[in-house]
Amino acid sequence: MHGETADDGFRELTEKITRESEFRCTSYKDKCVRRRIAVRMRARGTETYEQYSGLLDADHGEYEWLLDALTVNVTKFFRNPTTYAAIAKHVIPDLWRRGASIDVWSAGSASGEEAYSLAALFYEHARGLEQLGHLGRVSVVGSDIDRASLDAAHRATYLPASFTDTTPELLERLFPPLDDRRTVIRPIRAMTRFEHRDLLRDPPPSEAFYLVACLNVVIYLDRDSQEGxxxxxxxxxxxxxxxxxxxxxxxxxxxxxxLVPVDARERIYRKTS
Ligand SMILES: C[S@@+](CC[C@H](N)C(=O)[O-])C[C@H]1O[C@@H](n2cnc3c(N)ncnc32)[C@H](O)[C@@H]1O
Incomplete structure (x- = not known):
């Protein structure tokens, strides 16, 4: 009841956002989108979707705030350490052994922590084998739709909150202090680059990746977009x-x-053909 009119307004609003911004709002789960729009509506003192839609027309700058709210950018280095431990155990040694160039994609890399963490795993593996000179074979591309996050990824300086899943040993070795922040050591930055890319519209950066990480992105999409x-x-x-x-x-x-499971719990799969 409350549902029907409120829903009509919601659908119109998300179609308008999809038309007028670069964010395909209608491809995400309604529940997530409602929650994020509600944050902006509260911040701007609007009570209905219609009012908020009018505000978007009157103040185009609001789109920037809205996109910032819609793209949930929460991330950190080695987020979910068990996942990284499993990658270090099952994936990195196998790829390293193959001898060819190793292209890696962090799809939905937010402010870069995930892409740098993957590069760090290769760095650590090569260091253990005293093969740091061969790191040039590894190339990690991080991509995201959110330009502000990509700017942060390029800057590569991070507040302490980004490191709460990083071991003290790695923190000291790979992330030297820089003012009140920490940065990423040069060899890891040299392996990593970032690109703007919409996972729902743009083709992948390549069709020849040895490792693709897509974490905490698919979950926000509706079923059709997930499958696509x-x-x-x-x-x-x-x-x-x-x-x-x-x-x-x-x-x-x-x-x-x-895809065959390599680690079922961490959802790590290997492509067979
Ligand atoms: C919750 S963060 C996950 C970051 C990182 N993968 C992790 O697990 O820590 C989700 C990221 O996906 C990005 N994203 C959402 N929709 C996207 C799309 N259509 N194309 C590219 N990136 C997208 C958001 O901008 C955000 O940075």
């Missing part, structure tokens, strides 16, 4: 390449049929 994205991630992998999704995500569709 999983197909795209799958297609971006080389045979024998790995997909890492972390333990909150679920794999289904075509990708599920052609």
């Amino acid at each position: 994205l999983l197909d795209a991630l799958f297609d971006s992998l080389r045979p024998g390449g790995y997909l890492v999704m972390g333990h909150v995500e679920t794999l289904f569709g075509r990708a599920r049929r052609h």
